[in-house]
């Protein structure tokens with residue numbers, strides 16, 4: 001069958017519906033599953049564990065995202081063609097390694113390559129080795145804390161104190177004074193507020209400027225860039241309130257952004273080369289958190305996965321060929337140079353549950369999704385079906401409403417217009433997502 005199809009110019013792998021396993025349960029994973037499902041070949045989607053939104057695209061299977069053996073068993077039973085891993089915890093737990101060992105095709109880096117996210121010291125070492133522009137830094141632990149004290153004094157407290165390991169987005173303290181910085185250091189090293197993740201600490205120079213997120217789909221040596229995005233991490237308008245997983249995002253965020261080719265040359269290419277040289281080639285999505293400072297771009301962090309909620313806006317702009325891109329990267333076969341065409345703009349506004357981020361309330365009945373316009377997307381995050389089959393809240397970030405349009409202003413209007421049609425008790429959102437600085441129009 002294969003040779004015959006090949007002789008006819010058909011790819012035998014395209015002749016049967018593909019099966020894709022998406023690992024994770026957030027808005028990012030619903031967006032990734034949706035992007036795979038819209039491929040021309042109408043692939044079958046399995047999500048582990050998924051949410052009420054992914055259940056509408058295919059099958060949800062209740063397997064924890066860090067259980068490599070159970071996930072590989074599931075992938076083999078369902079004969080999946082590609083495993084797409086969403087969350088950092090799954091990567092750090094070695095789920096991609098387990099998939100490789102089982103002979104599966106997987107989009108997501110090995111735990112060793114993902115260390116660029118789960119150890120900030122390692123990320124800084126790679127940045128230095130690659131010559132990537134970043135803030136001056138110092139790392140240490142309880143034993144070497146005098147180095148950290150000295151560096152804080154040198155910076156006169158205007159620094160950022162970061163727990164080395166994964167701390168659910170809470171391990172970073174942006175400090176204005178020596179007192180703040182010493183308190184943040186004590187929270188990691190003495191109080192052990194972040195557990196093992198804070199046993200080592202990175203202190204770095206505090207920079208200023210707008211931030212953007214760059215996503216490079218990588219096959220170990222080659223890459224393709226997606227649209228740059230900007231997310232909103234604070235809970236309330238004008239960037240007030242506590243940090244969250246992200247209350248909204250827009251793309252493309254190219255206002256004030258240098259040409260993508262410059263970012264690729266200064267950051268993505270040397271980083272991929274350094275990772276390959278270290279014996280940890282990176283296959284997956286390299287997420288570059290950048291600050292645009294008066295002195296040029298500076299890398300704040302790397303993540304080894306797609307961003308959430310940035311994926312919800314980047315993926316709709318990547319077109320129906322997105323799955324081909326993931327497959328090519330996972331197979332080490334990326335071709336072509338330059339970013340794919342970006343048509344228009346997209347804005348996501350997150351509808352959060354009462355009490356988020358401290359203590360989100362669950363089990364509130366969600367209504368109004370049927371009233372959302374056809375060209376507006378609704379990605380589920382913390383949603384589930386109750387015993388009566390009703391859609392209910394099941395997490396802090398509940399839904400992301402994605403408007404699209406020729407420019408950010410139009411996309412924003414579409415997102416907020418449709419958000420008003422959705423209801424659940426205690427629902428709240430930011431009202432200033434994607435309001436661009438005066439004079440910028442896209």
Ligand code: AMP
Nearest residue numbers: 135160172174204205206207289300301
């Ligand atoms: P990170 O997890 O390292 O990206 O840090 C989380 C957030 O802290 C970033 O999105 C920035 O808003 C802020 N941040 C991190 N590093 C710096 C820095 N060197 N200067 C100023 N702000 C920073």
Ligand code: GLY
Nearest residue numbers: 231246307308309
């Ligand atoms: N939106 C930030 C992140 O995914 O880490």
